[in-house]
Amino acid sequence: MGIDTSPISIARFRRYRGGMETRELRYFVTVAEELHFGRAAQRLGIAQPPLSRAIGQLERRLGVTLLERTSRSVALTAAGSVLLREGRAALDAVEAAERRTRRTALAATGSPGLVLVTKAGAAGELLPKLLDAYAAEPGAVAVDVLLCGIGEQERLLRDGRADVALLHRPFDSASGFDTEELRTEGQIVVLPARHSLASRAHVLMADITALPGLPMPRWPNLDGTYPDGPGPQVRDHTQLLQTIALGRAAAVLPESTRAYLPSGLAAVPVLDAPEVTTLIAWPPHSRSQAVAGLVRAATRL
Missing domain, CATH: 3.40.190.10 (Periplasmic binding protein-like II)
Incomplete structure (x- = not known):
């Protein structure tokens, strides 16, 4: 399921459940990942007492117990597990929005515009053809190609470090993205x-x-x-x-x-292996003219 990083979604997140703040959620996620207040405080660069107070205030505001604490251990409750999952997604959405906002501002000043991510060695002859076709488009901007490991394109596109990706179904998930099919092969x-x-x-x-x-x-x-x-x-x-x-x-x-x-x-x-479909994918909320031009060039290949 895609992450909505629109301004409205982020504003709602910042008001989540009676005023939960990004800082508080980041504190909780860190403690939930470490399951140790001391290590979490060290990772966050703060003292342990204010971290403990912040988690206690968050629990009182939500009206639920998020962490079961003893003198020797910290464990997530069922409610805490839900908040950890949703909290990670929300923090990712905020960070993605910040990255895309900064890149949009850079593009407005004439800085390089597009980052395309693909698995190293997986795009074959399609990638150079795509880059050449897009370079011939009126108003084309520079395209930085980010080569990644297996399965990393989706994460890089979702968290805002890439503007567009080449995905390969059925190996990669395109859920939550806008896509166009480029080719299908055995x-x-x-x-x-x-x-x-x-x-x-x-x-x-x-x-x-x-x-x-x-x-x-x-x-x-x-x-x-x-x-x-x-x-x-x-x-x-x-x-x-x-x-x-x-x-x-x-x-x-x-x-x-x-x-x-x-x-x-x-x-x-x-003969009986599933066919592989190459997709070009981009965030559904994108309003980038450069992304639109790259997609047009890709679909004409």
Whole structure:
């Protein structure tokens, strides 16, 4: 679900439940994440007694207990868990609005305007074509390209550090964004060129899952941890391709990846793999003419 960072939404947040302030919510979120008043105070750069008083005042104003405290531990109540989840989203919304406001002011003074975020190695030939097409648009501004890790585009777009993103469904979530579909393609399995499947015209997903000694790689979760499994941990496409070349993994990737594979790797179409749709996405409240121009250029490609 998208975060509404409109001025009206933020004003409502600042008046939330009888006058909750951004400062108070930031205090609570920090304590809830640390579950320790001393560490939270150190992280916030304040003394512990005023932090404890602020949390107590917040609980009295809301009329609920947010934290269960003993001499040895601090734990979230059910109400505290709700406020932690909603509070993080609200603070993210405020920070995103501040970033976008500053960038809008910079753009008005003639400073560089757009930040486009995409996964490193995932946009293929589409990205340079898009940048060239947009550069030919009347009134085009400079575009800074931010290359990120797996699954980071959504967060960077949502928190205001990017104006527009290239997402890939079904891997990335476009919930809460305005989007335009740019292309849909099949997928391939990338293998060491010497592997027995490399000479096949096509394979099925069942063929891949049965590969001895070539497990699927494990990508990091949004919190930086890795899921359990036998596959090697990888952070980006460069590391992934090196791991495959060493004969330690295989990976199912969009068909457009084929054009950028180094020597020593083979690509075989996977007939029953889900199709991948590339989207251009932007915040629904955006009024940027530069974003509109970039989207127009993208949809004409």
